[in-house]
Amino acid sequence: MNTLTLTFNSSHLRKTVLEMAYAGSTVHIGCAFSIIELLAVLYRNHLRYPGNDPEASDRDYLILSKGHGVMAQYACMRELGWLPEQAFSSYFANGSGLKGLSDSRIRGLEVTSGSLGHGFSVGVGMALGAKIRGTDQKTYALVGDGELNEGPIWEGMLFASHHRLKNLMVIVDENGFQAMGKTADVLELGSIQAKFESFGFIARTIDGHNEAEIDQAINELWASPSDQPKALIAKTVKGKGVPFMEHDNIWHYTRLTPETYSRAMAAVAEGTD
Structure with missing residues (x-):
């Protein structure tokens, strides 16, 4: 749990994403917006960083396997x-250290991801390492529903279940879209919760934008006496927070113009607590 007095207000976080995307004329806004509340709850209430040090040896691990949501x-x-x-105003400028995908060379990012399906397996390995060392570290792996098309995800699930990695929680951002269209049209997944349960996970499905519900589900999963790994399936909206972006997959690869940036910032401001 973070001991600093930080709010991680969802509207403020979306504002930062828009500022970065506009400054760098870059993409992946919609898929960043769908995970805002999930990350806000994790950083505010659950992730442990002793001394606010992202490299503390006894920190918890957050693996952003859907690395394109890194903003x-x-x-x-x-x-x-x-x-x-300066990193935010100069995002994607010459010499900028921040990339458009998660990069482990940045303090606070655990993996280099973006080649989908592989970050989750790294997280499984981290959870196994913590179990072998006998620490109480927790590992969270955040994946997209489109990412579940990748075979390594299912291999990692089998491995995690076999080794009874009770310190692992995978969080699925089920926003219903992937790069090329609706997830159901590209490869129908059926019930994601049922699939995780069939692989030996304890699973819950929740509203991925309801912070109280997210927090409660995470607490309940960790409170389980079972030694099974955990799965939290979060029903989300791609582009959440900006009405003209919501459920519109064009914002996976569309860049902001001065006009759309102004409209988006106004929409986010209206949602400020």
Whole structure:
């Protein structure tokens, strides 16, 4: 749990994402917006970073396997003070250290991801390592529903279940879309919760934008006496928070113009607590 007095306000986090995307004329806004509340709850209430040190040896692990959503994580890292302010105004400029995908060379990012399906397996390995060392570290792996098309995800699930990795929680951002269209049209997944349960996970399905529900589900999963790994399936909206972006997959690869940036910032401001 973070001991700093940080709010991780969802509207403020979305504002940072928009500022970065506009400054760098870059993409992946919609898929960053769908995980804002999930990351806000994790950083505020659950992830442990002793001394606010992202490299503390006894920290918990957050694996952003859907690495293209990294602007949402950068926004949380901004509030933690892990990144210099200049990094946000100069995003994607010459010499910028921040990439459009998760990069383990950045303090606070555990994996280099973006080649989908592989980050989750790294998280499984981290959870196994913590179990072998006998620590109480927790590992969270955040994946997209489109990412579940990748075979390594299912291999990792089998491995995690076999080794009874009770310190592992996979969180699925089920926003219903992937790069090329609706997830159901590209490869129908059926009940994601049922699939995880069939692989030996304890699973829950929740509203991925209801922070109280997210927090409660995480607490309940960790409170289980079972030694099974955990899965939290979060029903989300791609582009959440900006009406003209919601459920519109064009915002997977569309860049902001001065006009759409102004409209998006106004929409986010209206949602400020």
